[in-house]
Amino acid sequence: MSSKLSTFICQNCGTETSQYFGKCLNCNSWNSIVEEIKSKRSKYQDIKNSKKAIPFNEISSKKISRFTSGFKEFDRVLGGGIVPGSVVLIGGEPGIGKSTIVLQSAGKISLSEKVLYVTAEESLEQVKIRWERLKQDSFDLKILAETNLSQIIEEIKRINPSFAIIDSIQAIHNHEMESSPGSVSQVRACSSELQNLAKDNNIALLIIGHVTKDGALAGPKTLEHLVDVVINFEGDKISSHRLLRSIKNRFGSTFEIGIFEMLEAGLREIKNPSSIFTNKENISGVATTITNEGTRPLAVDIQALVSKTFYSNPRRTTTGININRLHQILAVIEKHVDIKLSEFDCYVATGGGFAINDPSSDLGVAISILSSLKNIPPLASSSFIGELGLSGQVRKTNNLRTKIEEAARLGIKNIVVPKLEEDLNNNFKNIINIKEISNIKEALVYSFRQ
Numbered sequence: 001m002s003s004k005l006s007t008f009i010c011q012n013c014g015t016e017t018s019q020y021f022g023k024c025l026n027c028n029s030w031n032s033i034v035e036e037i038k039s040k041r042s043k044y045q046d047i048k049n050s051k052k053a054i055p056f057n058e059i060s061s062k063k064i065s066r067f068t069s070g071f072k073e074f075d076r077v078l079g080g081g082i083v084p085g086s087v088v089l090i091g092g093e094p095g096i097g098k099s100t101i102v103l104q105s106a107g108k109i110s111l112s113e114k115v116l117y118v119t120a121e122e123s124l125e126q127v128k129i130r131w132e133r134l135k136q137d138s139f140d141l142k143i144l145a146e147t148n149l150s151q152i153i154e155e156i157k158r159i160n161p162s163f164a165i166i167d168s169i170q171a172i173h174n175h176e177m178e179s180s181p182g183s184v185s186q187v188r189a190c191s192s193e194l195q196n197l198a199k200d201n202n203i204a205l206l207i208i209g210h211v212t213k214d215g216a217l218a219g220p221k222t223l224e225h226l227v228d229v230v231i232n233f234e235g236d237k238i239s240s241h242r243l244l245r246s247i248k249n250r251f252g253s254t255f256e257i258g259i260f261e262m263l264e265a266g267l268r269e270i271k272n273p274s275s276i277f278t279n280k281e282n283i284s285g286v287a288t289t290i291t292n293e294g295t296r297p298l299a300v301d302i303q304a305l306v307s308k309t310f311y312s313n314p315r316r317t318t319t320g321i322n323i324n325r326l327h328q329i330l331a332v333i334e335k336h337v338d339i340k341l342s343e344f345d346c347y348v349a350t351g352g353g354f355a356i357n358d359p360s361s362d363l364g365v366a367i368s369i370l371s372s373l374k375n376i377p378p379l380a381s382s383s384f385i386g387e388l389g390l391s392g393q394v395r396k397t398n399n400l401r402t403k404i405e406e407a408a409r410l411g412i413k414n415i416v417v418p419k420l421e422e423d424l425n426n427n428f429k430n431i432i433n434i435k436e437i438s439n440i441k442e443a444l445v446y447s448f449r450q
Ligand SMILES: Nc1ncnc2c1ncn2[C@@H]1O[C@H](COP(=O)(O)OP(=O)(O)O)[C@@H](O)[C@H]1O
Pocket: 092, 093, 094, 095, 096, 097, 098, 099, 100, 101, 133, 262, 263, 264, 265
């Protein structure tokens, strides 16, 4: 039995309603609601081999054996490699390099595992041209150019690979549904069928999804809760650096990042990422901080430009730092260092525009602002770590030890940090000077000493 049902789905957030609204009640976006017709077929009537519950002691608990993606940086973001039977979603803007990285990875994996690459956006010839440019030397990678979900599923079943790639989820469609490819209901339905297939056959599945300008995974956004791992592929079109960032991972930590460079021959891993976000120049308006993204410490320069304003409302803009965070830091400086910042415009940007999530970058932001304001460089070869509390105190931070180690590894000579819980001064004697401080005023005393 099949009957047609009409439903209204927001193409931005995936909320379903039974009637049309001009504005989505959930995400408030305008004109994003589209009528979609789905043929409803009860899935519960034709279950053939239903599963039985079993006691825990009958489950074998051998460790998950992951296989490598062929890139150490990619493995790191996945939490240590690809887990068989897992579903990974990679989102990113068109042109950022999603097809490139997965094709390189597929090539490497296919040297030891059975791999199927499904391209729904390009012809076999187009992929071949890329393949040759990427200089891959595998002969066993299977490739299928197809947009029809049933055909794709048939082929996955026939080949039974360890690893399958769908490029991209917005380009494939399920003929049983009347909505167009890329609509929320198509994306959802196709993914859940593919996901079931992957889980039942222990196939690791990698799904590519395009994101919209505002950074949301349109359509795929609604998949985030379905899949095991969600990775964003970030970077700007001007610089050649590309970043993989895990925003959800059932098998590893989130915000883990992998850093690459886009070259003619494809993506190349950056072995020492701290070097690309710092300049090691001692100039006014620049302070280095060590952030933690996932489990990796990373040195990043914070640059500030503070100048007398010509506006009644001074300008504040940020790149790589949350704007509200900047407002808060400015308020703390006004109150606790007693400087009237309302007369100044303030622009803050991180090295390479790297998006920092770690609040311990606050102190670096504050020092770069004060350095620009006074036109004095911070203490030479130094870095600044600590979250600023509203009352001007510098709060303790996670993974301080690994951050100090990273600074030392980079040859930085001084590091200003919140009060340590363990005495590390002996560990780092003659390597790096550790200045422990408890509030912003104390930080200033050390930060500009020449
Ligand atoms: N001949 C080339 N030389 C160098 N880089 C190239 C070349 N062709 C494409 N690229 C790079 O690859 C990018 C497109 O990558 P692609 O994997 O197709 O992106 P996506 O799948 O995310 O849309 C381009 O933006 C460009 O940076």
